Amino acid sequence: MLRKIALWIDERLHVSKIYASTAGHSVPASAESWFYVFGSGTLLCFIIQIVTGICLAFVYVPSANEAYTSLEYLNYQQPLGWFIRAMHDWGSNFMVGIMILHMTQVFLFGAYKYPRELTWISGVVLLICTLGMAFTGQIMRFDQDAYWGLGIGAAMMGRVPLIGPNIVHLMLGGPIIAGETLSRFFTLHVFIIPGLIIAVVSMHLRLVLMKGINEYPEPGKPVNKLTYEKGYEELLKKEGVPFVPNAIRKDLIFSGLVMLGILFCATFFGPSGPEGTPDPTQIRTVPRPDFFFLWIFSVLALLPEYLETFLILTAPIVGIALLFALPFLSGTGEKSYHRRPVAFLSVVVIYLVVGILTYLGTYSPWSPQMDAWSGDQMPVKYIQGRTPLELEGALVFQNKQCRNCHSLGGLGGQRGPALDRVATIMTSDQLVRQVLQGGGNMPAFGKNLSPPEVAALAAFMRTLRAPTESPVRNSTEPAQPGR
């Protein structure tokens, strides 16, 4: 009886045919590898994001006036609201991370080569969409970082020649960052980009089914447009296995681990923020982007000025164009990274560069420490046994915000050099000149220091050395004992 009903349904819905051409499709036995689990992992994260995102939308209010309140309500009042926020937050981190692993694997295994160019291109679109989701998601957490993150975006768009102002107002939905800006990014985050992702993922998956999963590459088996598809068919006939239940096993294990990972992070580390109402008059804030954009934040701090506008406007376009062009630039030839040293090295270099930039971004040494002058204590060894004038000099050092950029005893800003041993490097005259005239990315303090302040500051800085070291002196003057 049950069987009859099943057959009746199948005749109308063609379930078994769909199954045979999707889950049951044949994949090369070599694709049954731990390296091939990242794509499904990313998709799983996306599904988690959809589910948790819908849950958040039950409560979240996309209004500039209420968004922050509703986030705090989620965190502190709505039962398990914090948990859903944490799942969505960590889910996005996992999604970006696993997607990057997936992309790296595809690149290293040459899977973008003939005949899978379109699979790669749709993947690049998904990469852009996912990063777009990560950025717009950060805006949904409508706090101070979101507000100033939008400000940074607007400032970048404002560098576009001719139509800059129009683009800025299109992005902000008005003259300033306000209600319409949030509505715009909400629309992107909840309707436009997810819709695009669903559409492009469908195409991505269909291409995987149509053009097959890349066989595990072997050195010395280059891709040839004339023979590849035939060879792949033969390979499937010879050693093809059904995706379900063979190849899916490792995907399943990985997916389970990913879910547990997100769950673990969500329960143990919780959601991030919201950090501060999106009130621009709260100017004592230190805006930072989320983890995956820290490296861009670093790049913007380190670019030389003459390159900056040019690179801000062209680098993203060139980068994306290169990604799109990749399958046409090297659509054939060796697949295995063992025979593609340039490809392998580019991955290493990109990972190193982005990794180092991210690391720098986590403590951003180029930013002044805004509270260092009043908060970071002077090491006691620089105080003990000093003359009254030198003590006043130490006060000048704090009072004039020198500490915001120069550290002493490991505390203070890192924008300028640490000055713990400055007396062994610069003479009194050099110190005074540097303070008054600035230079080397230091402002000139000449107008803002009185002569006694300069004298006191120089006297203090001449004591900044190890007790065993003597300060440098002007070589035209004879050495004096003591100082």
Added chain:
Amino acid sequence: MIVRRRRTVLLITIVLVVLVPACDWMPGRPTPAERWKPKSEIKDFNQLYAQNCSGCHGANGGQGAAQPLNDPVYLALVSDEKLRQTTAHGVPSSLMPAYAESAGGTLTSAQIDVLVAGMRSRWARPNEFNNVGLPPYSIEDAIAKGSGPGNPDRGATVYKTYCAQCHGEEGRGGEKAGSIVDPNFLALVSDQSLRTTVITGRPDMKKPDWRSNLDGQAMTPQQISDVVAWLASLRPGTEAKTPPEVKTARR
């Protein structure tokens, strides 16, 4: 078989019922303490002190470049009103900046009250000074209490008696302490600051207060006013030394 399945269902239900509320006790749950507050609503003394004061006055109120705030003598000497006023408006023509929002600083008057109250409750030991004749805090107080204005000439003698042993015969510095007649130093400190330091010393650096410069012979209020007047008389004309722009700005 069916019984076992029912049991499983029951078990899962129990686990869910127990686990779901348990989630609210998970370590990741944000606590009200982590909730963001505007900087103007921080009312915790330690946080305010660490952010605004420890740079100059030291991490625990002492061993900084500026006047130690954890000195019971100083706290017995100075009134709450004076502490509040100094914190809010700074000390003109010295390196103590103004912290009140109304004076271009970052602290609300409520936060300044927290700082003043916190310094008192943490570091003041008023009982120790019940039987101690503290000198008047300011020259105005001293005059109000009947002692005369400071006399630089007498001050020079007072200096030789009480201070020269460490700061040298002429104040240019000795074995134990540095010069206090350096014109640049004098240009940067107020008379009140000189007076306060003469009275309190620097206990955090083992520098004696007004009672212990000489064994068993405390300085009198008049002597204190005189020695400060002497030091002030050595200060070069501040008008010439400080650019007018900077000077007016501090007022």
Added chain:
Amino acid sequence: MNTKESESQETNNSGVSRRGFFLKVGVALNALAASLIAVPLIGYVFSSFTRKGPYQSWISLGPVVDFPEKHTRLAKYRNPFTRPWDGATGDIPCWVRRVAGEEFQVFAINCTHLGCPVRWFQDSRLFMCPCHGGVYYEDGSHAAGPPPRGLYQYEYKVENGVLWVRGGQLPTLSEPV
């Protein structure tokens, strides 16, 4: 396929195919209607491109006496182009420097590098940016760091003892205040 071919053959003789005509009319009708719908839609979404002139209006920053001479103080104003649901995002801060008498400089809060909020330090008389370390002198000129120019300045006027500035939009390099 077969039916279509036969149909077209059948009607080829008369020159114009009735069905082909209908198809063309149908497509044309849809294209026309769609573009009639699309024009207002595009106009709605991209209204910023048809806007004439920048958002600017005179805004009061309060009585001049609130700003002591030779000092730089934070002032706040409500942006004149706000929506009712903008909340705190419509309150915009700016730095007001009263040089002397009725001579002012009013700076936008935004760093000219990437728009972060600069902070004034009255002891060193510098503006510092917390993002990438841009530093400006008290007159707004560039002192150090990556900013490509000095701070954005509002146009101002003093009327009946009240300071007014002309503003209303987020300043960027291509459209300063």
